[in-house]
Amino acid sequence: MTATAERQMELTLPMIPDIEIAAARAAGNLARELGMSTEKIDEMTHAIIEACINAREHSGSEDRRIYVRFVGTSPSEGNPRIDVWITDHGRGFNVSEARTRRKTLGPAHKRGWGLQIIEAHMDEVDISTTAEGTTLHMVKFENKS
């Protein structure tokens, strides 16, 4: 059986300007403890920043909170991974519309790139969104197979 070291962290963050940096720093610290490279950490933190900004700017949540959970796993053979969940209790959104918005509108429309950036920087992204809220589950591997 493969031994793994698993570390978890949960944060509840107020939706205030620049709060995304708190989530990014926490994830970065966890990733460094797991031995992930600077490039992978930077990609992950930029995705987390966009996810938190999307929650703050677009969710319309009444509790004005972002719920963040990180789980870091470091198998004995190497290739650590971090799972990140970013949750809001807002109104949800249309995922397919958000994914195609940029292609439809073109370069003149400069805002709304968050989801594309998240999906480009993370190895796996799963979105659960309903009228009661949204959770992004994102995964970053040190070495993507």
Place this chain on the structure above:
Amino acid sequence: MTDELKVTVDRRPNGAILYTKGYINNVGGEEIANRAYELMDQDVRLLLLNLRETKIVNSIGISILIEIIEKMSDKGGKISFCSLTPVINKTFQIMGLANYAQIFNDEDSALKELAL
């Protein structure tokens, strides 16, 4: 939460270099825009943004950089970037900024190419 973005300007005979330090978010992007527009008002038409001390950007900040590029382009000028971290470079590519501005690995190569 974060240190405010600092922008330092180095005026050159043919243009100017803007050095940024800190997080390019909406506030940081506006700070860069204010400095860039001041220079444009002084008829500066060649700007190099050196981001060597910026490690984090967000999509709102980049959208403001694209607006600056468009305004400079309307005036017949040019904006270039140098010294980006790999993730900032990748994010610029995703958002299409790289289609409208030259990106150099370092300041020396930018100065040589731009004759700044």
